[in-house]
Structure formats: C-alpha cells, structure tokens
Amino acid sequence: MLDPEDAMSHSEVTIFDRAAESMLPAERAVVQAGRLRRLVSRLLAAGGVQAARLREAGVQDAADLTLGELARLPFTQKRDLWDAYPFGMLAVPRGDVVVVHGSSGTGGQPTMVSYTRDDLDLWSQMCARALAAAGATAASTIHNAYGYGLFTGGLGIHQGAVRLGATVVPVSGGMTPRQLTLLRDLKPDILTCTPSYAIRLGEALAEAGAKPADLNLRAGLFGAEPWSEPMRARIEELLGLRALDIYGLSEVIGPGVAAECLVSQDGLHVNEDHFLVEAVDPVTSEPVPDGTPGELVFSTLTKHAMPLLRYRTGDIAALRRGSCACGRTLAKMTKVTGRTDDMLVIRGVNVYPAEVERVLLADGRTSPHYLIVVDARTAVKDLIVAVEARTGVAAGSRTAAAAGPGHAELLASGLERAVGEQLGEQLGVRTRVRVLPEGTLPRTEAGKAVRVVTWASGAAPLPGLGERRH
Numbered sequence: 225m226l227d228p229e230d231a232m233s234h235s236e237v238t239i240f241d242r243a244a245e246s247m248l249p250a251e252r253a254v255v256q257a258g259r260l261r262r263l264v265s266r267l268l269a270a271g272g273v274q275a276a277r278l279r280e281a282g283v284q285d286a287a288d289l290t291l292g293e294l295a296r297l298p299f300t301q302k303r304d305l306w307d308a309y310p311f312g313m314l315a316v317p318r319g320d321v322v323v324v325h326g327s328s329g330t331g332g333q334p335t336m337v338s339y340t341r342d343d344l345d346l347w348s349q350m351c352a353r354a355l356a357a358a359g360a361t362a363a364s365t366i367h368n369a370y371g372y373g374l375f376t377g378g379l380g381i382h383q384g385a386v387r388l389g390a391t392v393v394p395v396s397g398g399m400t401p402r403q404l405t406l407l408r409d410l411k412p413d414i415l416t417c418t419p420s421y422a423i424r425l426g427e428a429l430a431e432a433g434a435k436p437a438d439l440n441l442r443a444g445l446f447g448a449e450p451w452s453e454p455m456r457a458r459i460e461e462l463l464g465l466r467a468l469d470i471y472g473l474s475e476v477i478g479p480g481v482a483a484e485c486l487v488s489q490d491g492l493h494v495n496e497d498h499f500l501v502e503a504v505d506p507v508t509s510e511p512v513p514d515g516t517p518g519e520l521v522f523s524t525l526t527k528h529a530m531p532l533l534r535y536r537t538g539d540i541a542a543l544r545r546g547s548c549a550c551g552r553t554l555a556k557m558t559k560v561t562g563r564t565d566d567m568l569v570i571r572g573v574n575v576y577p578a579e580v581e582r583v584l585l586a587d588g589r590t591s592p593h594y595l596i597v598v599d600a601r602t603a604v605k606d607l608i609v610a611v612e613a614r615t616g617v618a619a620g621s622r623t624a625a626a627a628g629p630g631h632a633e634l635l636a637s638g639l640e641r642a643v644g645e646q647l648g649e650q651l652g653v654r655t656r657v658r659v660l661p662e663g664t665l666p667r668t669e670a671g672k673a674v675r676v677v678t679w680a681s682g683a684a685p686l687p688g689l690g691e692r693r694h
C-alpha cells in the first residue's frame with residue numbers, strides 16, 4: 225500500500241492508492257485470482273452454509289481455482305444472512321469481531337454485519353479512495369451528514385476521512401439549521417450525505433436567503449439510495465458543487481465499494497481488487513456481457529469476519545472496463561438503475577421507480593420531492609405520482625398564490641395533465657399525477673428517502689391524493 229501523500233504527489237489528480245487503483249488489468253487479475261483462492265479456502269475452513277454449497281458444487285479445495293471458474297461457484301444472498309442472524313456467517317472466532325453494523329432493510333428484519341480490525345482498516349481505505357476520487361486531500365474539511373450509528377454511512381465515511389488525514393465534521397443527519405451554520409462557519413469543501421438530503425440542504429440554504437457562493441463546497445459524495453442524472457443537475461445547481469455518486473452495501477462492507485471520480489463523473493469505479501464484481505441476469509443467473517444491465521454480484525476477496533462469495537445484491541447496473549481519464553483502471557459500474565425487487569407491476573406493465581424520477585425531473589417544472597403511490601385499494605392497481613411544483617411554477621408557489629387561488633389551481637391542473645401524459649408515454653401505463661403545495665411531501669432528514677408507498681385501504685397516505693381533476 226502506497227503512502228497516500230506519495231501517491232498523490234504523482235499528479236494533480238488525487239488517487240489514494242495509485243498502485244492498486246491504476247494497476248494494469250492483467251496484473252490485477254493475478255492479484256484477484258490469488259485472493260479468490262484465499263477467500264474460498266477461508267470459507268471452506270470456516271464451515272457453514274457457504275462451505276457446504278462449495279462442496280456441493282465440487283469445490284473441495286481452492287488450490288487450482290481460476291477467475292474463469294467464478295461463474296460455477298455458488299451464490300449467497302440476503303436470505304442466508306437472515307437465516308444466520310446475528311453471527312452465524314462468521315468466518316473468524318467471535319472474539320475477533322470489533323464492530324457490528326447493520327441495515328434495517330425494508331423487510332423489517334435487520335441484517336447484521338461484523339468487522340475485524342483488519343476489515344475496518346480495509347473499509348477506511350476504501351472510503352479514503354472514494355473521498356480522494358472526489359478531490360479530497362489531507363487539507364480538506366469533510367462535512368459528513370450521513371447518519372452515525374448502525375447504518376454504515378456515517379462511520380464508514382468518517383473513518384475514510386480520518387484515514388485520508390482530512391478534517392471530518394461528524395454532523396450526522398438532521399437538524400438542518402445547525403447543518404447550515406456549520407457549512408457556513410467551517411467552510412467544508414466536501415459534503416457527504418444522501419442525495420435527498422443534499423436537496424433538502426440546498427433548499428434550506430435558499431430559504432435562508434443564502435447562495436451556494438456563500439459556502440465553499442467543491443464536491444459531494446452522495447449515495448445510499450438511487451438518484452438520477454436530473455437529480456444530479458438539481459443538487460449541483462442548489463449547492464454549487466460537483467455531485468458524485470458513491471455506492472456500497474453493509475453486507476459487502478458499507479460505502480466505498482464503488483465511487484465516481486471528479487475527472488469523468490460518468491460511472492463508479494469499483495474497488496474490484498477487494499470486491500470482485502459480476503453482473504448477472506436476475507432470472508437465469510448467467511453473467512451478462514459488459515454494457516448490459518444486470519444484477520450486481522460481489523465477492524469480498526479480502527474480508528475476514530464475514531466474507532461473502534458471489535453475494536447477490538439485487539441492485540441493477542451495467543459494468544464497463546477500460547481505463548478512465550483519471551488514470552484509474554478499475555471497472556466502472558453505471559448508476560444503479562433499479563433493484564430486482566423494486567419493480568412495480570401496474571396493469572401488467574413493469575414500472576421502475578427510477579424511471580418515474582427521470583421523467584419527473586426531466587420536465588423541469590416539478591421539484592425533486594415526489595412520492596409514488598401504488599393505489600391497491602382495488603384488485604387492479606393504479607399508479608399515482610404525488611409531486612411538488614418547483615418554486616414559482618404552480619400550486620402553492622408565492623407567485624401563483626398571489627395571482628389568486630383559482631389561478632394556482634389552474635396551473636397545477638395543467639401541470640398534472642402534462643406530466644401525467646409524459647409519464648404515460650414513457651412508462652406505458654396511465655398515471656395520475658397530483659401536484660401538491662410546496663412542503664406537503666415529507667422531507668428525509670435522516671436515513672434513506674422513501675419513494676414508494678402502497679395505499680391498500682383507508683385514508684390516503686398523503687392529503688390531497690383524492691379523486692380530483694381530470
């Protein structure tokens with residue numbers, strides 16, 4: 225591992241570990257193959273479900289295993305972690321675990337993950353790589369508004385920032401006015417939080433009568449939830465920074481599995497020297513060619529406490545190889561475009577929430593605050609999209625209100641019709657759009673934004689969703 229300072233002195237582009245991140249792909253493949261063999265050996269020695277599956281697949285020892293044989297090795301999935309909750313997947317003695325983290329997930333059942341001291345060391349390096357890719361250096365101040373706690377976002381980024389030698393401000397999520405004060409007073413150059421909270425912070429800045437130029441932000445690392453290109457443009461406009469994507473999941477390590485670089489900002493460099501990545505067809509489980517969206521599958525080559533072989537993430541993205549203008553040679557993944565389990569089926573048509581966001585924000589008149597409501601009160605489900613208009617555009621805005629309530633209603637109704645038509649065309653299913661007054665949709669101050677809810681019976685999940693207009 226290179227001394228980070230040394231790695232950076234090679235060029236203007238900040239690369240935390242140039243030797244590893246810019247390695248020739250053929251050399252990296254040798255490193256990966258050796259690490260894969262050691263991973264499989266550790267799993268076989270540890271016993272448990274992964275060892276049993278390996279033996280079933282005819283793998284008794286790892287000595288001759290090659291990367292080419294990866295596709296015949298067994299998968300692991302979230303169910304395995306749940307079945308083994310909380311410590312059944314450990315490949316080290318319980319006493320070697322120094323930290324546990326987790327994610328509550330949507331199923332209600334928590335997923336627990338364990339780390340040894342070496343795992344923490346690896347994780348801090350991965351987050352330091354991501355921060356450096358966003359232009360952070362030892363001279364940076366990093367305002368970290370990811371939640372601190374069981375969630376991996378806060379403490380993961382924190383340790384990466386310390387590793388980089390930067391100054392980290394551990395603000396955690398929420399208490400937006402205090403965040404603004406700290407952003408103004410401490411003048412951080414890097415912001416880290418969820419993309420939905422970045423929007424919230426940007427709006428709060430404007431509400432406070434301040435401009436992005438009053439801050440000193442240069443770049444932000446936003447992740448933990450899906451976000452679209454139009455959302456990137458909105459965040460950049462609101463906060464006056466370069467918005468970069470960072471991806472990760474607790475099961476694999478947390479944030480830092482992959483991250484975009486400031487130089488090309490077009491896809492996330494996967495730290496594939498530690499997390500071997502594949503994209504597979506979610507139905508057939510066969511690998512898909514590079515450039516084709518598939519379910520991301522990771523093997524944690526160098527983790528100790530809870531190593532995973534071919535872990536199916538449920539996240540959909542496409543992979544791409546080749547070197548980047550920044551000098552990194554790591555494979556890239558596109559933004560996550562959806563999950564295998566977030567597809568909605570409305571009147572027989574498959575609808576992905578990410579697609580709804582793309583259409584909404586591309587229109588330019590709607591704000592990034594939206595909620596997809598699956599109206600399941602009858603056997604045939606319908607789609608309702610609740611959204612706020614951008615300031616000054618329609619219902620609830622000061623301009624519209626000044627022109628009288630009738631005027632505001634009229635504007636909202638026109639917008640509803642227009643956006644409804646666009647969604648109908650793009651998604652292939654009739655969509656009812658409800659433009660709600662500003663501030664009606666809940667903001668996410670801490671944790672991940674909830675974008676989809678089901679209305680099964682009773683009162684509407686939001687006021688104003690009833691049958692009106694059209």
Ligand code: DLL
Binds near residue numbers: 480563
């Ligand atoms: O969300 C880790 C993280 C923290 C990543 C901070 C980035 C920044 P979990 O709570 O276990 O871990 O949730 C993992 O979140 O499988 C994806 O579905 C989703 N996700 C994470 N990053 C992104 C992203 C953290 N950049 C799950 N784009 C993953 C889209 C993301 N989805």
